[in-house]
Amino acid sequence: MIEPAVQQAVQRLRDDVARLRAEVGRRLVGQAPVLDGVITCLLAGGHALLEGVPGVGKTMLVRALAQATGLRFSRIQFTPDLVPADILGTMVLAESERGARALEFRPGPVFAHVVLADEVNRATPKTQSALLEAMQEHAVTIGRTTHPLEEPYVVLATQNPLEMEGTYPLPEAQLDRFLLKLLVPLPDRAQMHEILDRTTGTEPPDPQPVLDRARILEMRRTVREVAVARHVQDYAIRIVEATRPQAPSAPESVRRFVRWGASPRGAQAVLLAAKVRAVLDGRYAVATEDVRETAKPALRHRLVPSFEAQAEGIEADRVLDDVLARVPETVD
Amino acid sequence: MSSDRPSPPHRTDPLERALRIVARRLRAQRALDAAVLGAVAGAGIAALGLGLGRAHRLDAAAQTLSLGVAAALPLLFAALSALRPVSRLACAARLDRAFALRSRVAVAVDLAASGAADRSAFARAAVEDARDRLRAHPPHRAARWRWPRSAPWLLPLGAGLLLLAAMYVPLPPSPRSAAAARPEAPAIDATELEALEDAIRRLERRAAAAGMTPPPELQALRQLLEELRAGRIDRTRALARIAELLEAVEAQSRAHVVRATERALRAAAGSMREHDAMREAARALETPDARRAAEALRHAAEALRQRPPSRRELDGMRRALREAADRLQDAAQEAENERRLLQREASRAEADPEPDLLRERMRELERLRRDVEQREELRRRLERLRRELERSAEGLDSPDAASRALDAAAEAFESLHREGLTDAQREALRRLLEQLRESMRRGGADGGAEGQQGRHGRMRRFELRAGGSGEQGVPIALPGQAGTQGSTGRSSGQGGSSATGQQGEAGGGAERGPGSGSAQPTEEGQPVLVPDARGDSLLVIPGLERPGRGNGSEPQRAGSGSEPGTEHDPTMLDDPTRLGARHQASHVAGLPVGQGPTRRQVIFGAAQGGFATRSYERVYEEYAGHAEEVLERDQVPPGYRFYVRRYFELVRPRVQEAGTP
Structure with a gap:
């Protein structure tokens, strides 16, 4: 007999997420996998890198999610002349009512619950690295003072895969901070009709908050409690190991096309995302299927391609497909 | 009435029950797969063994061994596979796949085994969730029977094996093939056939002279002659049969000597039977058993030592022994008459001036001399026994000498028995000689084993030239040659x-x-x-x-x-x-x-x-x-x-x- 508390917690989480999806879906057409990925990051406490051509609804998705969750939202348009202070905040000289003057910290746009870092690869590495501490430590250090960011804190960065000129590719260290890298595809024809119907007619109403900050934190705790069997965890580890060209279990595609494989943070990302998937599926433990299905979004941005892969245009997903095909779910 | 004893976990826990059922099915299926694989391998081995045996590359023992291995392989494979344990995780994965449970069962098995289910509420929930789901599904559906993967190989291999086995079964020849396989008529010329018939005639004549009924082997020999004339039998087989028949005829001749000895002993027994002390010995001689007769006489001698006989008894015993000696003398005389008859025939054969049949005459002569010797031996044996009995009868002049006389008579019968043993040894030697002669015949024919008649003819002409005697071609193996x-x-x-x-x-x-x-x-x-x-x-x-x-x-x-x-x-x-x-x-x-x-x-x-x-x-x-x-x-x-x-x-x-x- 399943304990009622556990059963209720899972069921309530599933219901809340369903409501969230429905609310976001009032503005967003299609892109359900991307929305699931973003919700996964929200529930797992990670950040997401959304990659897609302009105009596919990335910004709208993030804005709608922020509105539906009732979280504070900020949007940063990354440009080459953006400086760290522009996103982190700065000290300004403020004068009190009695005329006393003192330096006062004015928080930047990173001080929000949901931060949209639009076209993050257009900022200089210095500015991009300014986002590093915020993403990893959930805190911002200005001068000698560290300002914690309020939970939940989610950075949803976007980048355009086409326009490479004038961009600064994200360094590996920063890429590793993203829980998932979500590929935002172009909508199909039916979705296009829906998009046109919604955006060229009467303005649809904004999403209403269906969750609050406390509930999201509670949902995060629920996710963390999802059980993981040893053989499932072993499966995740073996997948991550197989992405390393030095590993004995690495397939030939990894040896040829990968210069550097996934770090332990990659295994964490896989397992966390799998937990979210499991609980959203109504299960109390992670299955190997969850690991397999979350491996690609959790690992694709962590593989550093080799020169041969870049020369031949080999995508990380293709390598990961090979890895998933060759790593068995169980080992006797 | 309820029992306090808890039920075994697999009886109540649907998870354990399902795992047990699936494990049993998987092991059975695996054993079946392995048995079929073993059968395929065994069929291959058996086919290889039979094939090599057919090609004379493998002896019968190795073929039997290969068939034994082929028969044992399926059982061995099946037993090994059945004994190999099945992983619980593999069984759980079967259940998950069969009922689309998205690893619920596998995760539950793992969590339960690792103890996580005791520490985490979610782990406990996962295990319970798996149990609840399994209650709705019959576990045996997770491991359905399927055809072994190696089964398709069984058909061609089995067919090949049957084909090979069928090649070992001799099929009855069709009339046409039987006719084709019939040997061609032998290239025996008229002189060979005449020599053979001449030999048969002589044998019949000798049998008639000895008072014997012509043995059935002679009839068979005549039949063989007819077959040779009609060309229904080839040369090699004919010669082999001739050798066998002649050996049988010779054995018949030896049996005549034995029978004559037995007749003489029975005649002597008729006389000895009249007296109480020698009655037992007489019974033994009627058997006839010379050794037992000697023992009986010794016992009688011992009895006479214990109780000396009266004069009247002594006279009776003397009379009985003399009568027995007379019977033996008659038999010895008969043997002597036969010997003389044969001796005369041998002399005639020796004086035969026909040069073309010189070698044949020599063989016939040798055989006649052997018969003469046999009769002489019979006569000598009977004469000696008669002398001993006569001497014993003469010694029965006092009660003290009675036991000694019977001992001497016993010794005479014992000597006859020992001579019988010598006869057996001689018979064995004679057979040895026959075997050697037969072997040498075969060795000689190997040079012409091709069976080509022209070659036989050439060899025969060469043989005639080399011998210079123009002897008969078929070497009739007469006894004693x-x-x-x-x-x-x-x-x-x-x-x-x-x-x-x-x-x-x-x-x-x-x-x-x-x-x-x-x-x-x-x-x-x-x-x-x-x-x-x-x-x-x-x-x-x-x-x-x-x-x-x-x-x-x-x-x-x-x-x-x-x-x-x-x-x-x-x-x-x-x-x-x-x-x-x-x-x-x-x-x-x-x-x-x-x-x-x-x-x-x-x-x-x-x-x-x-x-x-x-x-x-x-x-x-x-x-x-x-x-x-x-x-x-x-x-x-x-x-x-x-x-x-x-x-x-x-x-x-x-x-x-x-x-x-």
């Missing part, structure tokens, strides 16, 4: 010929002084090959024949002697007549031929490609080597060693010199 070939029958002027086959080497004739042809009885049990007067090889079984009849010591007197020889060849180094050493009968196995005596091998070997062909060299090496082994092993007198080695020196194949055509 090999053992007595030493007696040439030309006693006059030959300085005393040996009756045992030892050709007098220096005996130049009556005009040239003492002959050295010694009357040398060969050692019993040791067959040797010796040259005869015509240069042929003769096989002599020492001990089978009686000692030589002439010594040649008197130069001016021709004729054969009737007593054993007293002199020997001066070249001998030891006493050539010393016997009693241990010997062992031995022979050299030849090759299948089915015809001809020893010399036939020589002729066939020569006909193949000269007088020193490879075939003859091989034959010579076998015989010479075997003779050397026998000489080394047995205690053969040095004089005999000389002659044996001298013979092999003379017949040694000469090395063909360069330039010799």
Whole structure:
């Protein structure tokens, strides 16, 4: 007999997420996998890198999610002349009512619950690295003072895969901070009709908050409690190991096309995302299927391609497909 | 009434139950797969074994072993697979896949095994969730029976195996093929058939003269003759059958001697039966059993020692023994009459001037002499027994001598029994001789084993030229032909010929002084090959024949002697007549031929490609080597060693010199 508390917690989480999806879906057409990925990051406490051509609804998705969750939202348009202070905040000289003057910290746009870092690869590495501490430590250090960011804190960065000129590719260290890298595809024809119907007619109403900050934190705790069997965890580890060209279990595609494989943070990302998937599926433990299905979004941005892969245009997903095909779910 | 004892987990826990059922199914399926795989492998091994056996690359034992392995492989494979444990995780994965449970069962099994279910509420929930789901699904559906993967191989391999096995089963020949397989008519000419018929006639004549009913073997021989004339039997088979039949006829002749002895003993028993002390012995003689009769007489003697007989009893016993002796004398006289009859026939055969049938006559003569000897032996045996009984009867003049007389009579019967044993040994030797002759026949025919009639004809012509006698082609194996070939029958002027086959080497004739042809009885049990007067090889079984009849010591007197020889060849180094050493009968196995005596091998070997062909060299090496082994092993007198080695020196194949055509 399943304990009622556990059963209720899972069921309530599933219901809340369903409501969230429905609310976001009032503005967003299609892109359900991307929305699931973003919700996964929200529930797992990670950040997401959304990659897609302009105009596919990335910004709208993030804005709608922020509105539906009732979280504070900020949007940063990354440009080459953006400086760290522009996103982190700065000290300004403020004068009190009695005329006393003192330096006062004015928080930047990173001080929000949901931060949209639009076209993050257009900022200089210095500015991009300014986002590093915020993403990893959930805190911002200005001068000698560290300002914690309020939970939940989610950075949803976007980048355009086409326009490479004038961009600064994200360094590996920063890429590793993203829980998932979500590929935002172009909508199909039916979705296009829906998009046109919604955006060229009467303005649809904004999403209403269906969750609050406390509930999201509670949902995060629920996710963390999802059980993981040893053989499932072993499966995740073996997948991550197989992405390393030095590993004995690495397939030939990894040896040829990968210069550097996934770090332990990659295994964490896989397992966390799998937990979210499991609980959203109504299960109390992670299955190997969850690991397999979350491996690609959790690992694709962590593989550093080799020169041969870049020369031949080999995508990380293709390598990961090979890895998933060759790593068995169980080992006797 | 409820029980406090908890039920086993697998009875109540659907998770355990499902795992157990699936594990059992998986093991059974695996065993089936392995059995089929083993059957495929076994079929392959069996097919290989049968195939190799069919190609004569594998002996019968190895074929049997391969079939055994083939039969055992499926069981072995199945047992090993069934004993191998099945992983619980694999069973759980089966259940997950079968019922689309998204690893719920596998995760539950893992969590339960690792103890996580005891620490985490979510882990407990996962296990319970799996149990709840399994309650709705029958576990056996997760492991359905399927055809073994190796099963498709069974059909072609099994068919191949059956085909190979069918090749081992002899099919009944069709009438057409049977007709095709029938041997062609033998190339036996009229002279051979005439010789055969002549031999049969002589056998029938001899049987009639001896008062015997012609044995059924003679009828069979006549039938064989008809088959040969009609061409329904080939040469080799005909010769083999001739040899068998003639051997049977000879055995019949030996049986005649035994029967005559038995008749005489029964007659003696009739007289002894009248007296109480010898009644038991009489019963034994009626059996007839000479050994038991001797024992009975000894018991009677012992009884007489305990209780001396009266004068009247002594007279009765004396009368009974004399009557028994008289019966034996009558039997001995009958044997003597037969011997004389046969002797006369032998003399007629010896005086036959027909040169073309010389060799045939010689064989017939040898056989007649053997019959004469058998009758003589019978007469001698019965006479000796009669003398002993007569002596015992004479000794019954006092009660003290009665027991001694019966002991002497017992000793006489015991001696007769021992002579019977000697007969058995001689019979064994004679069979050995027959086997050797048969082997040599086969060896001789191997040179012409191709069965080509033209070749046989050429060999026969060569044989006639080489022998110079124009003898009959089919070598009728008459009884005694090999053992007595030493007696040439030309006693006059030959300085005393040996009756045992030892050709007098220096005996130049009556005009040239003492002959050295010694009357040398060969050692019993040791067959040797010796040259005869015509240069042929003769096989002599020492001990089978009686000692030589002439010594040649008197130069001016021709004729054969009737007593054993007293002199020997001066070249001998030891006493050539010393016997009693241990010997062992031995022979050299030849090759299948089915015809001809020893010399036939020589002729066939020569006909193949000269007088020193490879075939003859091989034959010579076998015989010479075997003779050397026998000489080394047995205690053969040095004089005999000389002659044996001298013979092999003379017949040694000469090395063909360069330039010799």
